Amino acid sequence: MYIKSQELSFKKALPTGMKPDFAQTIKEVKTALGINEGLSLLKLDTASFPANIGQDTGVGKLNSQKAIDLIKFLTFYTGTKAVKIFPFGQQTKSWGHYYCPYNKTAMTIGEENINLFNLLNKEKYGDILKEEDIKSLRVRSSGSINYENELGVTEYYPILQPLRKAFDNFKNHLSTPELEQKFEDFKQKKYVKEYYPRLALYPYLKDKEPDLFKNFRTSKEKQEKFIQYQEKYKDEIEFFKFRQFIADKEHFEAKEKLNSEGIKLFGDCLIGFSNQEFWAHPDAFVEGGGVGWSLPALNDKKLLCKKSLANKVFNDKISFYLEHFDGIRFDVGWWYAYTRVETKDGVKERDMKHKVFDFIEKRAKEIKGKDFDTRNLIYEMDGFSHLYHWNTMKPLENVKNIVSVLTTEYENDYGNHGAGWGHPEFLLKNGFSQDEFIIGTNNHDGENLRILAESKSKENRQKRADSISVLAKVLNIPAKVLEDSKEFVKAKFAQLYTTKNQFLFYVDVLGAKNIIDNHTVNPKNYRMRLNDNFESQYHTSLQNGNGFNIMESLKLVLKSRRLDENYPDLYQKVCYYADYLREPGAKTEAEANIAVQ
Numbered sequence: 161m162y163i164k165s166q167e168l169s170f171k172k173a174l175p176t177g178m179k180p181d182f183a184q185t186i187k188e189v190k191t192a193l194g195i196n197e198g199l200s201l202l203k204l205d206t207a208s209f210p211a212n213i214g215q216d217t218g219v220g221k222l223n224s225q226k227a228i229d230l231i232k233f234l235t236f237y238t239g240t241k242a243v244k245i246f247p248f249g250q251q252t253k254s255w256g257h258y259y260c261p262y263n264k265t266a267m268t269i270g271e272e273n274i275n276l277f278n279l280l281n282k283e284k285y286g287d288i289l290k291e292e293d294i295k296s297l298r299v300r301s302s303g304s305i306n307y308e309n310e311l312g313v314t315e316y317y318p319i320l321q322p323l324r325k326a327f328d329n330f331k332n333h334l335s336t337p338e339l340e341q342k343f344e345d346f347k348q349k350k351y352v353k354e355y356y357p358r359l360a361l362y363p364y365l366k367d368k369e370p371d372l373f374k375n376f377r378t379s380k381e382k383q384e385k386f387i388q389y390q391e392k393y394k395d396e397i398e399f400f401k402f403r404q405f406i407a408d409k410e411h412f413e414a415k416e417k418l419n420s421e422g423i424k425l426f427g428d429c430l431i432g433f434s435n436q437e438f439w440a441h442p443d444a445f446v447e448g449g450g451v452g453w454s455l456p457a458l459n460d461k462k463l464l465c466k467k468s469l470a471n472k473v474f475n476d477k478i479s480f481y482l483e484h485f486d487g488i489r490f491d492v493g494w495w496y497a498y499t500r501v502e503t504k505d506g507v508k509e510r511d512m513k514h515k516v517f518d519f520i521e522k523r524a525k526e527i528k529g530k531d532f533d534t535r536n537l538i539y540e541m542d543g544f545s546h547l548y549h550w551n552t553m554k555p556l557e558n559v560k561n562i563v564s565v566l567t568t569e570y571e572n573d574y575g576n577h578g579a580g581w582g583h584p585e586f587l588l589k590n591g592f593s594q595d596e597f598i599i600g601t602n603n604h605d606g607e608n609l610r611i612l613a614e615s616k617s618k619e620n621r622q623k624r625a626d627s628i629s630v631l632a633k634v635l636n637i638p639a640k641v642l643e644d645s646k647e648f649v650k651a652k653f654a655q656l657y658t659t660k661n662q663f664l665f666y667v668d669v670l671g672a673k674n675i676i677d678n679h680t681v682n683p684k685n686y687r688m689r690l691n692d693n694f695e696s697q698y699h700t701s702l703q704n705g706n707g708f709n710i711m712e713s714l715k716l717v718l719k720s721r722r723l724d725e726n727y728p729d730l731y732q733k734v735c736y737y738a739d740y741l742r743e744p745g746a747k748t749e750a751e752a753n754i755a756v757q
Contacts, residue, residue: 266477377443
């Protein structure tokens with residue numbers, strides 16, 4: 161039996177006074193469900209963030225008040241305590257205005273992550289930049305990320321012009337003494353000293369000296385030549401380090417703000433490396449080999465050999481992410497269990513057992529401390545056959561005792577060999593523990609939930625039918641009810657709370673239909689931009705039944721498990737909030753506060 165919408169005395173976004181009880185209700189329901197100690201993660205693209213008023217340069221910034229407000233807002237309404245951002249390295253190619261976070265650098269931070277307007281703060285930065293130096297980059301906010309405005313289409317980014325101005329002023333001691341000391345301290349970091357001089361030289365030597373670092377450790381001639389190039393381009397190397405210093409400072413300031421709000425920041429450790437990283441350390445990679453997607457592959461034969469360059473580069477990459485984030489999502493996580501290298505001679509796979517996962521966990525505890533919870537290391541396993549024994553559908557030993565990132569985009573109830581990638585109940589029944597997976601409705605490179613729910617394509621109709629057969633059983637909802645697209649969306653969200661760990665994608669949370677990545681070199685990919693009125697956008701999506709209403713999800717799960725009978729007062733409160741958020745009314749907290757005065 162479903163509870164009908166109550167007659168509410170006022171229908172609006174939550175006013176400030178109701179928010180503590182709302183948050184407490186979510187906590188109590190998760191406790192009743194036995195999932196309160198799990199990881200609940202919100203997946204975001206920082207480039208899509210809106211900008212502070214008058215400070216839009218085309219790409220969103222993590223270190224802006226508008227971004228922090230957005231994250232606080234969305235984590236509150238989704239009941240999450242952690243956010244994961246896309247890879248944040250330097251964009252190496254545009255491939256005809258195609259910007260993809262997953263072909264960035266692995267060991268640097270992209271300059272587009274720098275909020276230039278923060279450099280106007282004289283107390284922190286002195287007089288290294290003036291507002292007139294940024295004018296040329298200021299644009300009018302739009303519904304699409306404008307990468308070209310900041311990054312152009314080559315390594316010579318437009319954003320480097322104001323950063324060069326800031327650097328010149330910094331060299332002329334127009335900054336604060338504290339900033340100068342912090343820069344000197346930054347330059348002592350291992351990855352800065354060992355990697356950044358080479359990477360800084362890439363634009364100047366990639367064509368002239370394509371093999372400068374090949375067999376570098378055994379060539380005295382090349383070592384001497386490198387010293388000469390460092391002297392010749394010392395100002396460019398210093399400028400490169402300065403940009404990374406500013407980006408690094410911006411990143412940690414934003415992370416500190418989020419951590420102070422009780423929000424963890426997860427990074428996305430991309431599987432690949434950039435062209436400049438391959439050029440700078442060619443002996444660490446398989447010559448002519450790749451992991452796929454036109455990305456170079458580390459030498460997997462020597463990946464765990466302590467004296468090898470491949471091991472050093474891999475170790476330093478993992479360390480870089482561990483130092484910058486509270487947790488990591490590993491892109492193409494199955495590669496760490498079964499390395500797969502493509503060459504002109506074909507594809508070769510290597511069974512790595514559990515050794516790479518153990519290596520990463522050991523490094524995490526060395527950097528984060530022995531008490532670091534390795535459940536904050538999660539590996540993308542979705543859509544790959546190395547997850548199960550196909551004859552039994554039991555998880556392979558290689559992927560035991562790690563957290564696998566999975567989705568419910570493909571699921572059905574047909575039995576072992578037709579079971580798609582499963583759903584929470586399927587995973588638990590077939591040998592996974594609650595701590596061995598985190599599940600969401602889809603990944604960034606899958607179709608979002610609204611498209612899955614509303615599309616009339618043959619493939620999506622089949623996906624819906626498969627999911628409905630599962631959802632009807634798991635949530636005890638009549639299949640006919642789930643044929644309605646909005647009821648289908650509610651149930652797909654609810655399914656995530658039948659298990660301990662779940663992640664949410666911001667596109668689904670907002671009830672949007674934007675495709676982020678359709679796995680083609682398409683200039684429309686990774687372009688979704690949020691407007692300033694994200695509160696209104698979210699509450700509109702709830703009121704029209706497309707967005708993520710966490711109380712709707714918790715209500716369905718409580719009902720399916722008959723916990724509405726065990727916790728009647730709690731259940732009634734969940735129903736109240738579910739209806740409250742769905743009914744038409746005020747769409748911002750400020751409007752709601754006025755309404756209750």
